[in-house]
Amino acid sequence: MTTELKAGNEKLNRLGLDKLDYKGRPSTLCSGCGHDSITSQIINVCWELGVDPQHLIKMSGIGCSSKSPAYFMNRAHGFNTLHGRMPSVTTGAMMANRELKAIGVSGDGDTGSIGLGQFKHLLRRNVPMVYIIENNGVYGLTKGQFSATADVGQKLKYAGTNELTPIDLCLEAVSSDCGFVARSFAGDAKQVRELLKAALSYNGTAVLDIISPCVTFNNHEDSTKSYPYGKAHEERIHDISFIESREEIQVDYDPGTTQIVQLHDGPIIQLRKLDEDYDPTDRGAAMQLLEEAHAKQEFITGLLYINQTRQTLSEIHNLPRTALADLPSEKLRPSKEVFDKLIGDLLA
Template identity: 65%
Template sequence: METITKPGSSPGRKVNRIGLERTDYRGGVSTLCAGCGHDSISSQIMTAAFELSLKPEQIIKLSGIGCSSKSPAYFLGRSHGFNAIHGRMPAVATGATLANRKLLAIGVSGDGDTGSIGIGHFKHMVRRNIPLVYIIENNGVYGLTKGQFSATADIGQKLKHAGINELPPMDLCMEAIIAGCGFVARSFAGDAKQVRQLLKAAMSFKGTAVIDIISPCVTFNNAEDSTKSYPYGKANEEPLHEIGFVPKYEEIVVDYDPGTVKEVELHDGSVIQLRKLDRDYDPTNKVEALRLLEEAQANREFITGLIYFNEDRPSFPEVMRLPEKPLAELQEEDLRPPKEALEAIMSGLM
């Protein structure tokens, strides 16, 4: 990050590599409840985009229905946006990313929008490996409709108006891994640094990157015994590793002791640095990732970090062999076969 004087601004204002200030990545004023974890996530999306020097005009924001799906209005106001119907955002993202491969797609969903009405669309989006940063703002409750249980609510959880939840929770990270997702992470809205580093890595990934972020609902689900609350998250978060992200245009410097860092290189040359903490954990081992999630759920542990990584799968545009030039930029003469071609096809049918 360099500091220069931008015309019309005060001396020493920080701008990124494309000459934009962080304020250029803002959106509208949030109407969510004061203290909502979703606002913290929005703030880190803006910071990550600013620090990576992303062009707002080359980003498309996508969402469904719910408190989480309102939040794209509060960041990247200069970017494209599409608010889909409940649970159908993955289908819209599929169309947008196939039509224009140059766009960076950021989808924001919730535990209900993803795990309930949208679970089928979510699983097939992951299966196809759509190039999309898919953020789940997970609070275990339907906040927009006044506090019903969602598919990720803890078994035995009590809510004032909904009573006691008798059903086991769905682990959306596990669902993503089983469906073939190559980038699966979990974080906590109160851990701004970890959220920001995971977002940067996800924004540089070529396929579907799922980040399940526990984002407490301060109005309906903030009891200390809820695994989706601020008190529980602060007291029980157990990071797998310390995460660093080095963009491809910066010199890669490792300042940790030998043997303590695992480097994961992305296709564009950027590097995720995973510094081991208490666990000797390999995020490229799929079986180990599923075992970790099973154990964490059984023990009510709040494991955060990069849970699974696999960049070997081609993205859906690559599978479809789409040209580098976006379909959205093709002219009529590129799309309409000439008369001679149509005549040749017809003659072959006679």
């Protein structure tokens, strides 16, 4: 996308920043980890879109995935919080300054088990943030236990065979009326990139459930969270492109095969239909699609659901654009006159 680039210097984006300015510290994850490829896409996308790192917060819980915010955008404040509790900390942070943008990185253990309650309540509140789940079906840092997203019949070296029904985090998100729900695959860089761009432009909680293989504990041929399985079985429900503004749309797109979703601030999501006729603005259809995919053991990816009608939490609370932290003392502490009147009323 050359349009974002400063004329004359393709290495700088519209903020005049080099891609190096979006880098983080070197990753300490296993070589080949799906999480690192997602990290690269975050860097690419934020640089391309010219996201201001100084207005971004990087949030995470605990686990392999939650280490990733350290590996991108050193110029953004980050917070590696508690296991499963990233949603509440982000809620507080985004209420304190609604001008910030938040990217949260979580995992399937962090979101699907210990943090399931906070995840659901975050969605209820519609706190503006991109919520990425790097989903590999396994606990890596504690060496190979099943997570709640592991499919029935999955085998792990130490944990044996999983007998329990998986939690589908996209289905959970859609059922909570989260307004942006997508699933992707770390091995599908282009789709991850386009979905990330769209998510960053969405006003509300945007959930990206990205199957991100664990090369150490869960990348064997018969694992549904492995690279080989993902590459062989991924079924895109549409071809997604993110376009920064309407002017750039190809003039002659075919409404029969292409759906256009206009986001609030102007950007466009262009969805080119593939085999199925699927409308991601239909919540019932999204739930049905996920249920059917589950029954047929299909690995579907794409933008599953989008709804732009909900208010965000800071809108509901009528918060100002100024960060609460930046409100001057005279706006925070009522005056002596107000105090004297209060005391007078109490004495009455």
